[in-house]
Amino acid sequence: MVKGTGASAGIGIGKVVVLEEAKLVIKREIVADIEAEALRFKEALVVFAANTKALAEDMEKRIGSKEAEILMSQSFMMQDPELTGAIENAIREECLNTEAAVDHVCNMYADIFASMDDELMQQRATDMRDIKTRIQKILLGIQDLDVAALPQGTVIIAEDLTPSITAGIHAENVMGIVTELGGKTSHTAILARALEIPAVVAAVDILKSVKNGDTVIVDGSEGLVLINPETDVQDGYISRRDTYLKEKKELEKYIGMPSVTKDGVRVELAGNIGKPEDVDKVLQYDGEGVGLFRTEFLFMDRTEMPTEEEQFEAYKKVAITMNGKPVIIRTLDIGGDKEIPYMGLTKDENPFLGYRAIRFCLDRKDIYNVQLRALLRASAFGNIKIMVPLVTCIEELREVKAMIKELMAELDAKKVSYNKDIPVGIMVETAAASLMADVFAKEADFFSIGTNDLTQYTMSVDRGNGRVAYLYSTFNPAVLRSIKHVITCGREAGIMVGMCGEAASDPMMIPLLLAFGLNEFSMSASAILSSRKMITEYSTKELQAIADKAMSFDTAGEVEAYMKEFIE
Amino acid sequence: MVSQKIIIKNPTGLHLRPAGILCKEAMQFKSIITFQFKNTTANAKSVLSVLGACVKCGDEIEFICEGSDEETALCTIIQAVENGLGE
Numbered sequence: 001m002v003k004g005t006g007a008s009a010g011i012g013i014g015k016v017v018v019l020e021e022a023k024l025v026i027k028r029e030i031v032a033d034i035e036a037e038a039l040r041f042k043e044a045l046v047v048f049a050a051n052t053k054a055l056a057e058d059m060e061k062r063i064g065s066k067e068a069e070i071l072m073s074q075s076f077m078m079q080d081p082e083l084t085g086a087i088e089n090a091i092r093e094e095c096l097n098t099e100a101a102v103d104h105v106c107n108m109y110a111d112i113f114a115s116m117d118d119e120l121m122q123q124r125a126t127d128m129r130d131i132k133t134r135i136q137k138i139l140l141g142i143q144d145l146d147v148a149a150l151p152q153g154t155v156i157i158a159e160d161l162t163p164s165i166t167a168g169i170h171a172e173n174v175m176g177i178v179t180e181l182g183g184k185t186s187h188t189a190i191l192a193r194a195l196e197i198p199a200v201v202a203a204v205d206i207l208k209s210v211k212n213g214d215t216v217i218v219d220g221s222e223g224l225v226l227i228n229p230e231t232d233v234q235d236g237y238i239s240r241r242d243t244y245l246k247e248k249k250e251l252e253k254y255i256g257m258p259s260v261t262k263d264g265v266r267v268e269l270a271g272n273i274g275k276p277e278d279v280d281k282v283l284q285y286d287g288e289g290v291g292l293f294r295t296e297f298l299f300m301d302r303t304e305m306p307t308e309e310e311q312f313e314a315y316k317k318v319a320i321t322m323n324g325k326p327v328i329i330r331t332l333d334i335g336g337d338k339e340i341p342y343m344g345l346t347k348d349e350n351p352f353l354g355y356r357a358i359r360f361c362l363d364r365k366d367i368y369n370v371q372l373r374a375l376l377r378a379s380a381f382g383n384i385k386i387m388v389p390l391v392t393c394i395e396e397l398r399e400v401k402a403m404i405k406e407l408m409a410e411l412d413a414k415k416v417s418y419n420k421d422i423p424v425g426i427m428v429e430t431a432a433a434s435l436m437a438d439v440f441a442k443e444a445d446f447f448s449i450g451t452n453d454l455t456q457y458t459m460s461v462d463r464g465n466g467r468v469a470y471l472y473s474t475f476n477p478a479v480l481r482s483i484k485h486v487i488t489c490g491r492e493a494g495i496m497v498g499m500c501g502e503a504a505s506d507p508m509m510i511p512l513l514l515a516f517g518l519n520e521f522s523m524s525a526s527a528i529l530s531s532r533k534m535i536t537e538y539s540t541k542e543l544q545a546i547a548d549k550a551m552s553f554d555t556a557g558e559v560e561a562y563m564k565e566f567i568e
Numbered sequence: 569m570v571s572q573k574i575i576i577k578n579p580t581g582l583h584l585r586p587a588g589i590l591c592k593e594a595m596q597f598k599s600i601i602t603f604q605f606k607n608t609t610a611n612a613k614s615v616l617s618v619l620g621a622c623v624k625c626g627d628e629i630e631f632i633c634e635g636s637d638e639e640t641a642l643c644t645i646i647q648a649v650e651n652g653l654g655e
Contacts, residue, residue, distance in 0.1 A: 073584050080591075082614035109616055116622050120583045124619055297579075303626045304575065310652065 004178070004203030006223035007189035011241035012176030012198040013234065014155040016214040018207065019145065019165065024136050029097040037091050041098045044138045045084070049075055051134070052164075059167045063194050070163045070187055077124075078131050083109065099139050106132035119183055126187065130162035150174060155216050157206055161188040171195040176218030178203050178225050192220075200225050251529040255286045259532050261514060262539040269532055270326070270522040272500055276317040281525040286532075289326035291448065291522020292387075292500035293318060295371070296334055304342050305367065311374035319382025326383045328448060328498070328522075330427060331371055333357045333389040343367065352456070357390035362399055372400075373407050379419035386424045387448055392432040394439055400424065401443075427500070429453035434482045441493035448522070449486055451501025455479050473556040474503045480512070480551060480559065487516040498522055505531050508563040514540050515547030570642045571632040578655050581624035584615070586653035591615050593648045599635025601645065612645065 031037045052075040060068035077083065083105065090101035106128050114125035137143075147168035150156070154174050158165075160181040166188060169177075174197055182188050182201035192199035198220030210216060210227055217226040217237045226233065259269045270291030271282030282290060298306045298314060318327050334340065335356020339347055343364070348354035361368040375386055388400050401424055411418055425446035428434055434454065441447070455474045456463060463472040473479070483499075490497035498520030503509045505523035510531060513521065517540075521531060546566055553559045578586045594601045594612040601612040605627065611617040612631070623629055633642040 073588060076588055077615055080614050080616045082611060082617050109620075112620055118581075118622060118624075120580055121619065121622060124584065301579070301625065302577065306577075307650075309650075310577065313652070 002178075002200075002203045002206050002209055002225040002227070004200040004206070004223050004225065005184060006199075006220050007182070007184055007186075007201040008177075008192035008197060008199035009221045010196065010198035010244060011237055012155060012218040012220070013237060013241065014153040014175035014216070014218075016157050016210050016212055016216055017150060017154045018210065018212055019147070019156055019158040019161070021133065021145075021159075022142070024133065024140065024142070026099050026103045026136065027097070028100040030095045031091075031097050032095075034092055034095060037098055038088060040139065041084075041087060041091060041101070044098065044135055045078065047138050048078055048131075048135055051138075052078075055164060055167050063191070067167075067191055067194055070190075071167060074127055074131055074163065077127060078135070099136055102132055102135050102139070106135075123186060126160060126162065130164060133162070134164060155218055157210055157216075159207060160186070161191075163187045163191075166191045169195065169197070171197055176200075176216070176220070178206050178216070178218055180204065180206050251533060254529045254532045254536075257532065257536065259288065259535050261535055262537070263541050265514070265540045267514070267518065267535060268326075268498075268520040269528050269535075270328075270498070270520060271525040271528060272522050273318070273525075276314050276321075278525070279318050279321045282528075283321070285525045285528040287325075287525060287528050289328070289383075289520070289522075290318065290322060291326075291328055291498055291504075291520055293327060293329045295330060295332055299332060299334060299340070299343070302342070305370070308370045308374045311371060312377050315375055315378035315384065316381045319378055319384050322382055324383055326385060328385045328387050328425070328446075328500075329375060330387045330389050331358070331368070331375075332361055335360055352462070358388050358396050358400070359390070362396065365403065369403065369407065372404055373411070376404070376407055376411060376418040376422065377416060379422045380417040384419065384422060385446065386422060387427050387446075388424070389427045389450070390429060390453075391426045391440070392430045394436065394443065397424075397426055397440065397443055425495075428486050430457050431482070434458075434486050437486045437489035438493070441489045441495055444495065446496040446498065447486060447490045448498040448500050448520070449483060451479075451483070451499060451503035454482060454501070458482055473560070474501075474506070474509065475559040475563070476556040477551070477553060477559065483513075484516045484551070487513075487518055491517050496520060507534060507567050508560065510534055511538060511543050511563070511566065512547050512550055514538055515543040569632060569634045570638050571630055572642055572646055573628055573630045574646055574649050575628050576623050576625060576649065578653060579625055581627065582618055582621065582653075584619065586655060587615050587618040589653045590618055590645070590648065593645055594641070597633070597635070597637050597641035597644070599633045599638045599641045601631065601633050601641055603629045603631045605629040 052071055056068040056071040086105045087101045090096045090104055110125045110128035113121050147165055148170055150173050152173045155176040156174055157178050160179050177192050177197055177199040179188050179201045180203055189201055198218045200218055200220055200223050203225055214228055217229055260266045268288045270289035271287035272292040273279055273290055274294045275297050298311055315329060335351055378384055391397055423445035426440060426444045427450045428447050429450035451474050455472060458479050459471050461468050461471040463469050487497045496519045499518055500522040504521040505527035550559050550562055576582060591613055602609050603612055605621045605623055608621055610621040631642060631645055
């Protein structure tokens with residue numbers, strides 16, 4: 001067994017084909033006719049550009065534009081004036097043959113990139129070597145290995161796959177990919193995920209361990225490669241693979257299906273995101289909205305405040321991509337557990353009870369106004385809702401709404417468009433907000449329950465502290481009563497009540513939330529389809545009795561045991 | 569010769585995509601466009617040279633333009649970097 005890094009989930013079983021790049025023999029020669037040699041190089045560049053374009057177009061058709069971009073960027077690198085200039089120089093001044101000149105210059109760049117302390121830059125070394133080999137093959141008239149012709153049931157084993165080779169892979173024939181080099185963000189990994197081929201990268205010594213024709217199991221979820229496994233092991237994996245594929249397939253049926261219970265109650269299943277590009281995954285799993293967009297990423301790991309434009313672009317991008325579906329954007333939720341010097345945030349003695357989130361924002365209106373203005377401007381491009389975190393008293397919500405009103409007047413004066421009816425809601429995550437939910441429901445446009453913090457604040461427990469973590473349970477009757485109270489108050493006032501904590505996708509929690517009347521469930525994108533499946537199998541009427549029984553227990557343990565038994 | 573300092577805000581620094589966009593912008597001008605970072609000088613018209621400088625998020629670099637269209641070139645480049653180079 002060889003251990004590596006799982007780069008693309010799933011299990012693949014097949015026969016090994018070791019892809020070995022034929023070692024090119026590059027002879028160093030002194031050429032007599034320099035002009036002819038320079039011309040040879042120019043012609044090879046033209047062929048290279050044409051080949052790359054054709055490969056990229058095929059890839060775009062079969063896989064996607066993002067993958068094709070990898071190849072187009074190689075073409076761009078090969079046209080780089082420094083690179084072509086250095087190669088021409090080597091030809092003209094050292095009278096080198098083109099093959100040797102390309103070898104020398106490309107290796108130099110590849111070594112520079114490989115020595116950099118940055119994974120993205122190290123990828124460029126792979127690109128550089130790929131470009132070099134392809135140009136040399138063109139010069140020497142060597143045909144590329146035809147990966148597209150691999151037989152069905154193949155597992156590809158290689159030192160590393162170049163983008164030009166991966167581009168030719170057909171998912172129906174290739175059961176798995178294992179490379180000795182590479183990382184989770186390497187071309188191989190990105191492509192394997194796009195093609196949904198199980199893959200393990202950084203599998204040390206894999207080339208020494210296998211030969212052509214061996215049977216291997218590639219466990220891309222665990223990062224394992226099993227070589228010539230016993231029949232019983234193989235059978236075990238075959239059944240695991242079948243279950244995995246069956247479940248995946250079964251869940252795919254739920255793409256495009258409405259999230260409606262058996263008795264016709266419709267809820268919304270949304271995704272939580274941390275960066276604008278995470279939206280792609282939400283849409284891939286058919287999320288009906290974004291229930292929580294954490295905006296902290298814009299402010300972290302930098303030395304100065306993000307500009308209004310920068311924020312505006314990020315919010316706008318999400319709003320446009322979601323194309324009219326709701327996007328709940330949580331305003332800055334940052335505080336004394338992290339030091340952020342440029343914002344004047346230092347470590348708080350008691351950070352979770354201290355100067356953070358809305359408390360910080362209302363104190364630093366210079367910062368908050370910029371974010372609110374960016375959000376308002378972005379609201380012209382989609383269905384954006386503003387969510388205020390860590391609210392404890394109604395004055396805070398009123399103050400935020402007053403700020404928004406002022407900004408609206410300012411935008412009106414400048415004739416900047418925005419959504420005049422932009423909903424402003426609160427994240428219910430403190431005991432105070434929960435107890436006062438009926439009051440908040442009159443002035444907030446929606447609620448979203450943040451169960452992680454609500455549990456922490458209700459139970460007065462730091463879940464990161466192992467000695468008290470046993471107290472942390474969302475199934476504790478105190479937390480459940482709080483959740484039920486918030487949902488009831490919101491529903492009575494006729495506003496939407498959502499949940500954006502981990503509990504929203506917990507199979508044991510979903511029946512209770514449906515019975516309480518929750519409208520929106522927001523979770524990590526990959527949990528959306530399994531949650532939809534569950535929701536369509538329940539009837540909220542039938543769940544009432546279950547919820548009543550669950551609420552009658554005195555301890556978290558009893559509730560958990562009961563719900564566990566129920567879902568089984 | 570004109571020059572201006574600017575902080576790179578792209579989350580992963582000047583990696584392939586933003587570097588490519590920077591080069592495309594620089595190519596439109598006749599001026600020689602370079603930037604200084606730490607002790608190296610990089611040619612803004614060369615992706616490899618830009619990548620080779622290994623500029624990370626938050627780093628400050630100084631663009632230097634020299635040539636007949638240096639003023640417009642500097643202005644355009646600074647604007648492009650401020651706009652996040654396509655990110």
